[in-house]
Amino acid sequence: MQEVVLAASLLAIALVVVAFVKVLRELGPGERRWSGPEQLSRLRGRILWLSMIAGAALALLTLLPWPHAVPTGPAVVSVAVRASMWAWELDPTRVPVGVPVVFHATSGDVNHGFGVFDPSGKLLFQTQAMPGWVNKVAWTFTEPGRYRVLCLEYCGLVHHGMMAELEVLPRS
């Protein structure tokens, strides 16, 4: 996911740069008559239509199915996550591989961010851990190993020290 997002963003930024460089290279000499307004409104119309169609397609593609959907049923493993300054309590701390796991995150004091990182240090998913509310997030781990939980919402002095481990067990 992250690689695709980075590549798409760099591409979009590059398009902006190219448009500016192109126009700045054709800055002058001035034409007698400025055909700008008509040209501009034609180009603008095209860009508007194109961006609306592309936007609608993107919205459908990325919102269906709903990214925060949480599975239910007997196969689902639940983990209770409770954050407080500055530690995580996970129950249980071991989950099986290949099975949907639903994390129920809440907090005993301020806002924290429940972020799960794979053994290589890549962020897999996150949700906010907030006092008075329980946010649910689902994930199916595909590899066994030791995963790290880091805090992703600033929560004061030891925010960066708020870590825990989650063990994903191989199929028995």
Added chain:
Amino acid sequence: MTPLAAAVRAAPILEPTRLALVSGGLVFLLMMTLGLLMKATQAGFLPLEPRAFYEVMTAHGIGMVGTAGLTGVAVLWHFLGRYVELDERVFWAFLASFLSGVVLILGAVFVGGFAAAWTFLYPLPAISGGVWAPETAVVYLAGLALVGTGFLLLHLECARALRARWGGLAHALGWPLLFRGAQDPLPPPAVVAAAAVTVFNLLGLVVGAAVIAISILDIVIPAASLDPLLAKNMIYFFGHVFINATIYMAVIAVYEIIPEYTGRPWTTSRIFVAAWSVLLLFVMAVYPHHLLQDTVMPAWTLAVGQILSYGTAVPLVAVTTLGLLSQLHRSGARLDLPAALLVLGVGGWTAGVMPAWIDGIVAVNKVMHNTLWVPGHFHMYLILGQVAFVWAVLLRLARGRDERGLSASDGIVFWLYLLGGAGLALGFLIAGAASVPRRWAVHDPAWIVHDVPGVLFAVMVLAGAAGFFAKAVPGLLARGAAQARG
């Protein structure tokens, strides 16, 4: 005119918007130095303790956002004053309220150790784990309230003046043109933009004032309590609207100054009016994109947040970016330093909006939210957008127009600033894509590769910015003296 007012008029450096821009420029430099301190700490070059780091982070965040607000309203006031009758006393009252708030905020952070970050996310200010006293949080929040009151006053005066001159905000927004196809007199782009910003920033400030007041009450009256989810909604509504307003106010400089270089009028068209009205709504309705990881939020609000993140980028590109490019194309314009900075500002803003709206996709946000991706996009559209506009106006006021274009030294500071800003922002983006969290005083050894180049880029930005400032200030003083004599 009283003798004092006459003396003020005779010394343009004491003209309030100039004063605001010059002090804003100076504070930008100071706050950039704090940014450099943070980067150097994360890179392992400096031994800033976490406690000091988070104080500096809070000061840098609120200092930058506040200064963007200060300079944004100075640009707004300066150009809006060409079309409507503004009461200068209100700007002085704004400055007084703003400054007294700043004193409280600085005291809370550097004396009281307040370090809940500029967003004061409830209930962190009150619950610090023993790091700062709840009273200190009250001082910080009271400081914010004073700063906010200043902005409220100022926008109320803009609203009054716009209504007095254009017969209502709907007219200043250009709605007769939009809905009836004609309007006489036509409000110029600066007026349309000013009217839109005034409306949405007023609403944002009112919500901000409410959540600040409740946060204070919550500390003072132990029995009181606020729903943390509601507080989060209010804070991000206010914060999102406010920081956006700083850019939308500063961009007025582009509409006002660029036509002088291209010789082509920037007129209010129907699409221009439509874009600004759509934006007025979208800027407010899009704020749930800050809550995409609060799955207890109603799903439709998050879906709206995602769709409108994209939706706000479209009018920006359609009107301001394409408008600027068509102004420039084959115009024969000779760009001097202020004009080059205005062009950079539109480009940097447009570029920075790309990673921002992509981050507004729920599925993307799940792995990018609160990583360095976020400072990545906002540093791009702030350093290379809002702040570039401010340097442009400052230099323009100081030096007027330079028919010869960019001098060699102008070119050096310009490119230092551009390359430094782009490098810093891209470095943040790459670190975010590599899952480095934001707001961490101590970085994992594996992340330091991302921080080291950032230090160099930060020095470049700072050098470029100091160059702009040094080029502007003597001009402002000399011009002030010249005008006082003449």
